Amino acid sequence: MLQDVIKGKYRIVREIARSNDIVYEAVDTTLDRRIALKELNIAPGLTGQARRERVERFNREARAAGRLSHPNIVSVFDFGEENGRHFIAMEYLEGQNLRDVLQQRGVLPQREALDIAQAVLSALAFAHANKVIHRDIKPDNIQILPGGQVKLTDFGIARLTEEPALTSNGQVFGTPSYMSPEQIEGRGIDYRSDLFSVGVVLYEMLAGRKPFIGDSVISITYAIMNAEPAPPSGIPSGIEQTIRRALAKNPNNRPPSADAMKRDLQSAEQTPAVFASASNSPTGMGRTGMGQAFPPSGQSGLPPLYGSAPPSAYGNGSPPMQNNGPVTYGNMVPGSYAPAPNAGYAPLPAPQNANGANAPQGAPGGLNWAFNTPGGRNAPSSP
Numbered sequence: 496m497l498q499d500v501i502k503g504k505y506r507i508v509r510e511i512a513r514s515n516d517i518v519y520e521a522v523d524t525t526l527d528r529r530i531a532l533k534e535l536n537i538a539p540g541l542t543g544q545a546r547r548e549r550v551e552r553f554n555r556e557a558r559a560a561g562r563l564s565h566p567n568i569v570s571v572f573d574f575g576e577e578n579g580r581h582f583i584a585m586e587y588l589e590g591q592n593l594r595d596v597l598q599q600r601g602v603l604p605q606r607e608a609l610d611i612a613q614a615v616l617s618a619l620a621f622a623h624a625n626k627v628i629h630r631d632i633k634p635d636n637i638q639i640l641p642g643g644q645v646k647l648t649d650f651g652i653a654r655l656t657e658e659p660a661l662t663s664n665g666q667v668f669g670t671p672s673y674m675s676p677e678q679i680e681g682r683g684i685d686y687r688s689d690l691f692s693v694g695v696v697l698y699e700m701l702a703g704r705k706p707f708i709g710d711s712v713i714s715i716t717y718a719i720m721n722a723e724p725a726p727p728s729g730i731p732s733g734i735e736q737t738i739r740r741a742l743a744k745n746p747n748n749r750p751p752s753a754d755a756m757k758r759d760l761q762s763a764e765q766t767p768a769v770f771a772s773a774s775n776s777p778t779g780m781g782r783t784g785m786g787q788a789f790p791p792s793g794q795s796g797l798p799p800l801y802g803s804a805p806p807s808a809y810g811n812g813s814p815p816m817q818n819n820g821p822v823t824y825g826n827m828v829p830g831s832y833a834p835a836p837n838a839g840y841a842p843l844p845a846p847q848n849a850n851g852a853n854a855p856q857g858a859p860g861g862l863n864w865a866f867n868t869p870g871g872r873n874a875p876s877s878p
Contacts, residue, residue: 632647
């Protein structure tokens, strides 16, 4: 039976979100203030080492966010355990998350999109300086408060660089559409993985669609590993170049820090939009030379956008292909982009390019992409 009070002072008012954990609106009776109370939700059948890791990951979230006092990061007030109930008491956030905003409005004005991106980069610069890698930057974890203040939330899979990793080699945590190539491969990651995710979010705000999309987790991750998205049309070339740099496959080619990427965006607004939109280019390429991964917005063949709004800033229960919640989806073969044989996927025939020739070595079988086909795309079949 659910208790009304935790630790003798956190009085639960109502449930506001449920996914891997449960989030309540609550009142801290000692300070008479409204808070969000997050409680660890452990599956009844989870025992042994798996249960201990689940508890430790929850406590690590509290430690990660708790050490970060920054105007663009959700504040954690307290965490602990009482009678087997693990909890985190945190700041209650009004407003909407960025996913809600994008679903309602589509493309955001350039000034607003840059303000949001720069606020997230400020939060990440502070987090990285304190040895915290977020690992799940996405619109669902960016809260827009009344008045426009931006808060970065949900450090549930954050990495504390000075503590031993909980994720074993080859195990993948994150949200597919926003994951960096190295995160997809299950390799060790650093702060530059967060910058890749910011690049994805900024692209989505300016273009009204994600840069890497597909019909399954495998097709999305294959696009991240191999495709170059068409640049959003009508933005200054400096902003486009900053986004392209953030989306570099090789982390060494990304901005050297969150602060550096923020400075690049601040100066990029002064440069004019010098490239042609992909839809006006006879080759399907912008002047930057970036390949058109998918047809421009408004043309036939544009894949549907994935994702749905979670119930609040504190979590959601969407299935993996909606790309809203942290997911784990099998071991990856080191050095390749396909799941290991024991991950449950059947072998598929060798991929082909649009002209029927075999695709380059290393592409996963059966993913017959035609990324640069001006008239449309060949979507891969789900395995």
